[in-house]
Amino acid sequence: MLMNWDITDEEKLLRQSAVNYFREKLPINHLRKMRDSQDQVGFHRENWKEMAELGWTGILIPEEFGGMDFGFRGLGLIMEAAGRHLSSTPLLSTALCASRVILQEGSHEQRQKLLPAIAAGEWIIAVAHDEGHQHGSRPLTTTALSHGSRFTLKGQKSLVLDLGCADQILVLARTTKNSQGEEGLSWFLVDVKSPGLGVETFRLVDGRPASRLNFQNVELGQDSLLGTLGSAGASYEKMRQAAAGSLAAEMLGSSMAAFEMTLAYLKERKQFGVAIGSFQALQHRMANLYSELEVSKSIVHRSLCALDAQDPQMVLYTSLAKAKLSELFQKIAAEAIQLHGGIGMTDEHSIGFFLKRSRISAELFGNAGFHRDRYASAMNF
Amino acid sequence: MLQEFRQGVRTWLEQNCPSSMRTAMVEEEEVWGGHQEKFINPDSKIWLERMVAKGWTTPEWPKAYGGGGLSPQEALVLKEEMLSLGCRPPLISFGIWMLGPVLLQYGTEEQKQRFLPAIVRGEIRWCQGYSEPAAGSDLASLQTRAESVGDTFVVNGSKVWTSYADHADWIFCLVRTDSSSSKPQQGISFLLIDLNQPGIKAEPIRLISGNSPFCEVFFKDARAPKDHLIGPLHGGWQIAKALLTHERQAISEIIKKAEEQAIEDYAKEKIGLHDGKLADAAFRDRLSSFHMDQLGFQLTLEREASLQKAGHSPGAASSMFKLYGTELNKRKYELMVEAAGFDSLIWEGAGLATDLQATRDWLRSKGNSIEGGTSEIQLNVIAKRVLGLP
Numbered sequence: 017m018l019m020n021w022d023i024t025d026e027e028k029l030l031r032q033s034a035v036n037y038f039r040e041k042l043p044i045n046h047l048r049k050m051r052d053s054q055d056q057v058g059f060h061r062e063n064w065k066e067m068a069e070l071g072w073t074g075i076l077i078p079e080e081f082g083g084m085d086f087g088f089r090g091l092g093l094i095m096e097a098a099g100r101h102l103s104s105t106p107l108l109s110t111a112l113c114a115s116r117v118i119l120q121e122g123s124h125e126q127r128q129k130l131l132p133a134i135a136a137g138e139w140i141i142a143v144a145h146d147e148g149h150q151h152g153s154r155p156l157t158t159t160a161l162s163h164g165s166r167f168t169l170k171g172q173k174s175l176v177l178d179l180g181c182a183d184q185i186l187v188l189a190r191t192t193k194n195s196q197g198e199e200g201l202s203w204f205l206v207d208v209k210s211p212g213l214g215v216e217t218f219r220l221v222d223g224r225p226a227s228r229l230n231f232q233n234v235e236l237g238q239d240s241l242l243g244t245l246g247s248a249g250a251s252y253e254k255m256r257q258a259a260a261g262s263l264a265a266e267m268l269g270s271s272m273a274a275f276e277m278t279l280a281y282l283k284e285r286k287q288f289g290v291a292i293g294s295f296q297a298l299q300h301r302m303a304n305l306y307s308e309l310e311v312s313k314s315i316v317h318r319s320l321c322a323l324d325a326q327d328p329q330m331v332l333y334t335s336l337a338k339a340k341l342s343e344l345f346q347k348i349a350a351e352a353i354q355l356h357g358g359i360g361m362t363d364e365h366s367i368g369f370f371l372k373r374s375r376i377s378a379e380l381f382g383n384a385g386f387h388r389d390r391y392a393s394a395m396n397f
Numbered sequence: 398m399l400q401e402f403r404q405g406v407r408t409w410l411e412q413n414c415p416s417s418m419r420t421a422m423v424e425e426e427e428v429w430g431g432h433q434e435k436f437i438n439p440d441s442k443i444w445l446e447r448m449v450a451k452g453w454t455t456p457e458w459p460k461a462y463g464g465g466g467l468s469p470q471e472a473l474v475l476k477e478e479m480l481s482l483g484c485r486p487p488l489i490s491f492g493i494w495m496l497g498p499v500l501l502q503y504g505t506e507e508q509k510q511r512f513l514p515a516i517v518r519g520e521i522r523w524c525q526g527y528s529e530p531a532a533g534s535d536l537a538s539l540q541t542r543a544e545s546v547g548d549t550f551v552v553n554g555s556k557v558w559t560s561y562a563d564h565a566d567w568i569f570c571l572v573r574t575d576s577s578s579s580k581p582q583q584g585i586s587f588l589l590i591d592l593n594q595p596g597i598k599a600e601p602i603r604l605i606s607g608n609s610p611f612c613e614v615f616f617k618d619a620r621a622p623k624d625h626l627i628g629p630l631h632g633g634w635q636i637a638k639a640l641l642t643h644e645r646q647a648i649s650e651i652i653k654k655a656e657e658q659a660i661e662d663y664a665k666e667k668i669g670l671h672d673g674k675l676a677d678a679a680f681r682d683r684l685s686s687f688h689m690d691q692l693g694f695q696l697t698l699e700r701e702a703s704l705q706k707a708g709h710s711p712g713a714a715s716s717m718f719k720l721y722g723t724e725l726n727k728r729k730y731e732l733m734v735e736a737a738g739f740d741s742l743i744w745e746g747a748g749l750a751t752d753l754q755a756t757r758d759w760l761r762s763k764g765n766s767i768e769g770g771t772s773e774i775q776l777n778v779i780a781k782r783v784l785g786l787p
Contacts, residue, residue: 019699019703021699021700021703021704022703022707279784279786282786283785283786283787290787291787293786293787294786294787296777296780299776299777299780299781299784299786300773300776300777300780302780302784302786303720303775303776303777303779303780303783303784304776306717306779306783306784307717307720307721307779310697310714310717311690311693311694311696311697311721312693313697313700314693314696314697314699314700315692315693315696317696317700318696336689336692336693339685339686339689340689340690340693385682388682388685388686388689389682389685391685391688391689392674392675392681392682392684392685392688393673393674395661395685395688396661396673397661397664397665397674397675397681397684397685
C-alpha cells in the first residue's frame with residue numbers, strides 16, 4: 017500500500033481544535049474532580065452535544081446518515097488529543113464501536129434511525145462484550161436464545177465503560193446454543209432500564225466509573241437484534257481491530273504528554289546544585305524513551321491508515337499498534353514516576369494518573385501479550 | 398511526469414540489468430570497486446558500466462561530476478523500481494555514502510572534478526581514517542599528526558577500525574594539524590591520502606567472529622599534497638561531524654536492506670510448528686516482540702524518508718536511527734542463535750552447516766553498537782541535541 021505520511025491541512029485543523037477542546041473542557045483536573053466527588057455518571061451530556069457540533073460523534077458515519085465521514089486518521093487525531101489530557105469520553109464505545117457495528121450489521125431501517133441519532137449527539141451507547149478476567153481470556157457464554165419472536169438474554173459481562181451516561185447497551189451474545197468462537201454470535205441493542213438487568217458499579221483505578229452487568233432473563237423484542245441472526249462474528253472482529261488501533265492513538269497521546277511533563281521536570285528540578293536533567297543516567301533513560309516514541313508514532317499512523325483502507329493486513333497493523341503502545345505507555349508512565357522522584361508518588365501531582373490510565377488502556381481490547389500472539393499468527397509463525 | 402519517468406526507468410532496467418544481477422546478492426559477488434576489484438561474476442562488470450553510463454550509481458549527484466542529476470523524487474523512483482525488479486546495487490562504496498556528500502558540500506571545484514567522477518565509476522575505493530588506538534568515542538582527542546613541509550603534509554601516527562583498508566586505494570582521514578589550541582576539536586583537518594606509498598601499512602585485525610573486516614593503518618612519514626586538504630586548515634571537525642551523519646544513515650540503510658532469510662522462517666525450520674504456531678511459545682512471544690520493533694523501525698525509516706523529501710533535515714535524529722537499528726540487529730542475532738540451539742555452537746569440524754553464518758553474524762553484530770559511535774554516544778546526542786537536556 018502506498019503510504020501517505022503527511023498530515024493534510026484539514027487534519028491539522030481537526031487536531032488543533034481537538035487539542036484546544038480537551039485542554040479547556042476535559043483536562044486531567046476534570047478526572048480528579050470526578051473521582052473526588054464520587055461521580056457515577058462519568059461523562060456529561062453537554063460535552064457530548066459540543067462534540068457532536070464539532071462533528072466528532074459522527075466522525076466515522078457516512079454523510080448520508082448525517083456523519084462527517086472523516087475516517088480513522090481523523091478519529092485517531094481526536095483520540096490522541098484526548099489522550100494528552102486523559103480526557104474520558106464515549107468516543108470509543110459510541111462513535112467507534114456502536115457506529116461501526118450498526119453501519120456494518122444494521123438493517124437499512126436501523127441505520128436510518130440510529131446513525132443520525134449518534135451523529136447528532138442524541139444517543140450514547142455503551143458496549144458490553146468482555147466476559148472473562150481479560151479480553152479474549154475465555155469463550156463468550158452470554159446467550160440470547162429465541163422463543164417465538166422474542167429473545168431471552170442471560171449471562172454476565174465483566175467490564176463495561178460509559179454505562180453511567182449511556183441510553184443503550186450494545187450487547188454481544190450467543191444466539192446458537194453450543195456454538196463456538198465467532199460462530200453463532202449476534203448483536204443486540206438493549207435499553208439501560210430493561211427489567212432483569214442487574215448493574216454493579218465500581219470505580220476504576222484512574223477514578224472513572226465502570227460496571228459489571230448481569231442479564232437475568234432480560235426479554236428482548238425482534239427489533240433489538242441488529243441485522244441478521246448469528247452473523248456478528250465478522251463485525252465483532254473488525255470492531256475490536258478498529259478499537260485496538262484507535263485506543264493505541266489515545267495511548268500515544270498520553271505517552272507523549274507524560275514524556276513531555278517529565279522532560280520539563282528534568283530541566284527545572286535541581287539537586288546537587290544542578291538541573292537533574294544534566295545527569296547521564298537520567299538522560300539515557302529519556303533518550304531511549306524518545307526513540308521508542310518515534311517508532312510508536314509511525315506504528316500508530318500506519319495502523320490508522322490500514323483501518324481507513326480496510327487493508328487485508330489490518331489485523332497485523334492494529335495488533336502491532338495495540339501491543340507496542342500498551343507496553344510503551346505503561347513503561348513511560350512508570351519511568352515518569354521514577355524520574356519525578358518523591359513528588360511523583362503523591363496524589364497531588366497528576367503524573368500518577370498516567371500510570372493508572374496506562375494499566376486500564378493496556379487491558380482494554382487485548383493486552384500486549386494477546387496482540388503479540390495475534391501478530392505472530394498474522395505473520396504465520 | 399513522474400509516471401512517465403518511472404515507465405522509462407523500468408524499461409531501461411529490464412533491458413539493461415543482466416539476469417544474474419536480478420538474484421539475491423551473495424557476499425562474494427559484491428562490487429566495491431578500486432584496483433583490487435575482481436568482478437567474480439562477469440555480469441557485475443557489465444551492470445556497473447551500464448549504470449555508470451547513466452550516472453545512476455549516484456543518481457542525485459550533478460551530471461557535471463558523472464552523477465545522474467535526478468531530483469530526490471526521481472531518485473526514489475529509481476530506488477523503488479530497482480527494488481521491485483530485484484536489481485542488485487551495482488556498486489557498494491564508502492565514497493558514495495560518506496566522502497561524496499562531504500566533497501559536494503565542502504570541496505573546491507578542482508577537488509570535485511578530481512575525485513567525484515572516480516567515485517561514481519568505482520575506480521577508487523575509499524576507506525575512512527577516523528578512530529585511533531587512544532581515540533575511540535572521544536574522537537577529538539586524535540593524535541595522528543600532519544605537518545606542513547613545503548607544498549605537502551607529512552603524516553605520522555596510526556588509525557584503527559579502518560574498514561577494508563587492506564582493499565582500499567585511498568583514505569579520507571582526520572589528522573591533527575595544530576596541537577596548540579585549547580579545544581581538541583579546533584586543531585583537526587580533513588585530508589585525503591593515497592594509500593599506495595611506502596610510508597603506509599594496513600594490517601587486518603582478527604575479530605571474535607573470525608573475520609577481519611577492519612584494519613589498523615600505520616603512517617610513517619606518509620605524504621599528501623596540500624591541495625588534498627578538504628575545507629579549511631584546522632577546520633576539519635565540522636566536516637567530520639557532517640560525514641558521521643551520512644555514516645549513521647548508511648548504517649541504518651544497510652540494516653534495513655539486509656537480504657537474508659527472514660528470521661521467522663529460520664526459526665520455523667529450526668524449532669518446528671505446533672498447531673501452526675512456533676512450537677516454543679516463550680520464544681515465539683519474544684520473536685513477535687522483536688518482529689514488531691523491526692517493522693516499527695522500518696515504518697519509521699519510511700516516515701523519515703518522506704519527511705526528508707518534504708525538506709525536513711534529519712540532523713541529530715539520525716542518532717536515533719543508528720541507536721535503534723543496531724540494537725535491533727543485536728536482538729535479531731540473539732534470537733537466531735537461540736533458535737538454532739546446539740547447531741549454533743559448532744565452530745569447526747563435523748556437523749558444520751550453514752548455521753555457522755548465524756553464529757558469525759551474532760558475534761559480528763556485537764560491534765554494531767560500538768562502531769560509528771557507540772549506542773551510549775548516540776543516547777548522549779539525542780539527550781542533548783534533540784531533547785535539549787543540559
